[in-house]
Amino acid sequence: MERIVLHIDMDAFFASVEQRDHEEYRGKPVIVGGLGPRGVVSTASYEARKFGVHSAQAMAIARRLCPNAIFLHPDHARYSDVSRQIFSILSRFSPVIEQLSIDEGFLDLTGMERLMENPRVYGEEIKRAVREETGLTASVGIAPNKFLAKLASDLEKPDGLVVIRPEDAEKVLAPLPVNRIFGVGKKTEARLAALGFRTIGQLAAADRGKLAQALGNRMASQLLALAHGLDERPVEPRRAAQSIGREETFDEDIRSREEAEKVLLALSEEVGWRLRRQGLFARTITLKIRLGSFDTFTRQQTLPEPIAYDEDIFREAQTLFRAFSMPPGQGIRLLGVSAGNLSEGGEVSLFDDHEKKDRLYGAIDSLKRRFGEGVVTRAALQTPKQ
Numbered sequence: 001m002e003r004i005v006l007h008i009d010m011d012a013f014f015a016s017v018e019q020r021d022h023e024e025y026r027g028k029p030v031i032v033g034g035l036g037p038r039g040v041v042s043t044a045s046y047e048a049r050k051f052g053v054h055s056a057q058a059m060a061i062a063r064r065l066c067p068n069a070i071f072l073h074p075d076h077a078r079y080s081d082v083s084r085q086i087f088s089i090l091s092r093f094s095p096v097i098e099q100l101s102i103d104e105g106f107l108d109l110t111g112m113e114r115l116m117e118n119p120r121v122y123g124e125e126i127k128r129a130v131r132e133e134t135g136l137t138a139s140v141g142i143a144p145n146k147f148l149a150k151l152a153s154d155l156e157k158p159d160g161l162v163v164i165r166p167e168d169a170e171k172v173l174a175p176l177p178v179n180r181i182f183g184v185g186k187k188t189e190a191r192l193a194a195l196g197f198r199t200i201g202q203l204a205a206a207d208r209g210k211l212a213q214a215l216g217n218r219m220a221s222q223l224l225a226l227a228h229g230l231d232e233r234p235v236e237p238r239r240a241a242q243s244i245g246r247e248e249t250f251d252e253d254i255r256s257r258e259e260a261e262k263v264l265l266a267l268s269e270e271v272g273w274r275l276r277r278q279g280l281f282a283r284t285i286t287l288k289i290r291l292g293s294f295d296t297f298t299r300q301q302t303l304p305e306p307i308a309y310d311e312d313i314f315r316e317a318q319t320l321f322r323a324f325s326m327p328p329g330q331g332i333r334l335l336g337v338s339a340g341n342l343s344e345g346g347e348v349s350l351f352d353d354h355e356k357k358d359r360l361y362g363a364i365d366s367l368k369r370r371f372g373e374g375v376v377t378r379a380a381l382q383t384p385k386q
């Protein structure tokens with residue numbers, strides 16, 4: 001059966017919330033992200049993007065490109081509230097919603113033809129409801145599957161609405177670069193370029209046997225299907241988790257930094273395992289420290305790349321911990337590590353870069369599934385207590 005899938009993605013989400021809530025920021029370049037020396041841009045308003053500022057860029061570079069921008073620290077709690085409001089609006093328009101991240105999701109509109117005049121008008125109604133009730137603009141794509149719907153929502157950002165009809169899919173795809181296919185990162189792009197494929201149209205016309213020889217059967221078929229605009233993945237109703245965290249309170253306050261780092265490693269491994277089990281990646285790592293005095297501190301780092309491996313999570317938690325200056329004479333009562341700003345990273349790591357690590361973690365995770373979480377831990381945790 002022909003499906004109708006709608007993808008909606010808020011425009012410059014964090015920055016737009018800030019501009020909505022502060023009249024004096026409107027029409028001006030606004031950059032949201034980590035403001036410390038290792039800070040990374042979470043997002044930039046469209047006014048700031050004109051200067052070349054973009055998500056995941058080092059804040060130091062953004063400052064150089066656009067020194068007169070308004071620089072803001074992200075207020076995740078507020079963005080999460082707005083996100084909840086958006087998804088509750090969307091739930092009036094389809095019973096089947098898959099939330100992909102804080103500001104984007106898929107709606108399955110298949111079978112709802114009688115409820116809507118036509119998909120475009122329905123898309124306009126959804127955009128209007130979101131705008132009127134939240135004061136924010138969104139971009140919408142409507143197509144016969146997820147791949148095309150997501151691609152469509154991006155084509156006329158911001159405030160866009162693009163419908164790709166099944167019969168137009170290949171025509172729309174043909175001129176686009178191959179990296180518009182999800183899962184095609186820098187490495188796959190380079191491999192495809194070496195084979196002479198730069199556009200999706202060129203890839204669609206590729207000889208299957210030759211492609212399989214170069215890239216393996218599985219990847220060749222996946223790429224070819226997508227290049228022809230075919231994607232069978234269903235819209236799977238679910239709510240994206242906002243964050244995944246683990247914390248531990250100690251019977252006796254911890255006084256050695258080394259001891260604390262061992263706990264952080266264990267917590268990072270648990271968080272990593274939970275992320276990977278759900279196919280999620282995180283762009284923010286938060287460290288929580290509660291002292292013997294019950295004073296509680298959180299420190300947060302936003303990252304250029306989404307992560308899910310234990311060692312990456314631990315590295316961030318450790319860096320945050322080392323930068324934390326402990327008030328003298330205090331012990332640590334509780335430590336916590338949490339991963340936020342979650343996205344479905346499965347797509348990002350589908351093909352390249354992570355293959356080796358994915359195999360390693362695949363093995364570790366399958367042991368954990370079979371024998372319980374405690375079965376595999378790192379060498380550093382097994383050294384006897386001094």
Ligand code: TTP
Binds near residue numbers: 013014043044102302
């Ligand atoms: P996106 O939807 O990727 O970006 P955006 O909404 O800011 O801009 P647009 O969709 O119009 O291109 O991400 C949604 C939010 O997630 C974004 O506002 C901030 C956060 N985010 C990060 O913190 N780090 C990142 O690297 C990215 C891409 C997004």
Ligand code: MG
Binds near residue numbers: 012104
């Ligand atoms: Mg967005």
